[in-house]
Amino acid sequence: MNRRLVVYLLRRLGQGAIIIAGILVLNFVLLSLAPGDAAEVMAGEAGGADPAYLERLRAQFGLDVPAPQRFLNYVLKLASFDLGHSPRYGISTTELILGRLPPTLLLMGASLTIAIALGIVLGVAAARRPGSVTDEAISLFSLLLYATPLFWVGLMLMLFFSVHLGWLPTGGMQDLVNNPRGFAWAIDRLRHLVLPSVTLSLFFLAIYTRLVRASVIEVYTQDYVKLARAKGVSERRVAYGHVLRNALMPLVTMVGVQVGALMGGSILVESVFAWPGLGRLAFEAVASRDQNLLLSILLVSSIFVVICNLVVDLLYLRLDPRIELR
Template identity: 45%
Template sequence: MRAYIQRRLLQFLPVVLGICILNFILIQAAPGDLAEVVAAESAQVEGAIVEDQVARLRASYGLDAPLHMQLLAYLGRLATFDLGYSHRFGEPVAKLVADRVGATALLGLTSLVLAVVIGVLLGAVCARWRNSRLDRAVSALMALCYSVPVFWLALMMVVLFGVTLQWFPIDGMRDVGRAGEDGWAQVRDVLWHLVLPATTLAVYSIAVYARFTRASMVDALQEDYIRTARSKGLSEPVVVFRHALRNAILPVLTLIGGHFGELLAGSIVIETVFSWPGLGKLTYDAVVNRDTNLLLSILFLSSLLVMATSLLLDILYAALDPRIELRK
């Protein structure tokens, strides 16, 4: 096990290096930079943009150096675990990320748990009663959830449940007026603010997990060990959930690993619509303000999360299925 983990970690090094270089090239290829954004904002107050001002800003931000020197400086900082400084926000990138990662983790993990639990359960039920009215109804609902754009759904949730019915808050993570209340009241307030963004983020994934679980369960229910379990007199819930679902869930774990990669992309839309103070909103602000150091660091940390998740899933595969062996 230890040798396998060490080998996988060594394999991650060139992948991380390639991702960092590709992110840097793509961001630098986009027009404009932080100096132009700051100068444009200053021009709205003082007048026209002065080229000398842009040049001074580029020099102070280190943007006047050749691109290959900027790339080497960026890679050198990463080698020492230094994420750099955000000139736009006036704080170290590590502090900005640390202040926001908790909110994104809460939103992302909540939506993931909702998606996996509800999606897997619906998929297993549809596979058990395949081609029934229940199966057709759930499949039609999942097709609808799969096709609805996330940003449109978020706006509709805001309009219906936040503005029209006023059941849930639609802005931020906490109610400022409850800052002085006890701990449990603040926890309930955060959870109440979490309902709409987490539900919106989970809808698409619920459809994906349900459809994938159904297909995997249909194949599992036709295996010989299922007929053997039924011939032993085991109850149908035990056959479906203990035997069939345990083997059908393994391919679903692959989807969970890919879900982590899509988590940041989905949270950017959701956090922007609901003003959720997480990494998604911070990424949006970094893109708008052309804060290169901040954007590169967020993308770098996202890639590390995806690779770490893939390693954990490989270990989990071996734990759930004794036929899978982690070779050195």
């Protein structure tokens, strides 16, 4: 690793730390302005409570101090790598997030893989013959995917493949009845992953298909592509060997930008398919006014997005050696 790369990484990490700190402050302010708290929700679920009991709950959860003091307490805990305690679940917030993070990463990874792979294939296929029947069909298909709400797609896929055909489970992450082991366990996880990952990937597949198509058409006009064709290089090799590498730059940029949107979409998909991930946990934290848990989830999500954008910038160096570190 050369010195310029080390300096670049340190500078980017410093910028990322400032961004994360700003996001943390903004999230805390917005959550503090929201009405209600965990004590009121828990008292309401118990059928009501007198003011004295509410005050005891607020004191127990640390909600009886002013907002600036709560924020300072939270930051001091962060300095010791402690995300605090969840009033709703009665356990460590760190334990909750670490337990829900792997399913979300699995869902996001599978969805991104499907969206990127199919987006590249469909985009290149459409761009090789602009205006053809194939191009028109792929463009119409991507437009329909882009315009269709994710929750409706998820419900329709569940209705067809789970209820009507009985091929795939309706929700969850594993079979809790049979509790399979070994290779059967992996197959069971894969069957549960199919519907939510496909649902989450379709919206991004539409965007990536259109983006790759436009980028490939633009690269086809470059002189080096015309030279390769003049030398008699096959169209397939021109498309995938010469054009695609340079056409991937906008796609890489878009993937980095949309990581946050992907995590936001996972909240809806995880709720529809009862997927035990971080998105569903965030939804439950909002419903229960668990400010500490929600603040920690948003913090972890912000760190993940910053890291993903750094990885995207490093991929630029791999895809295009002409890019210099600044």
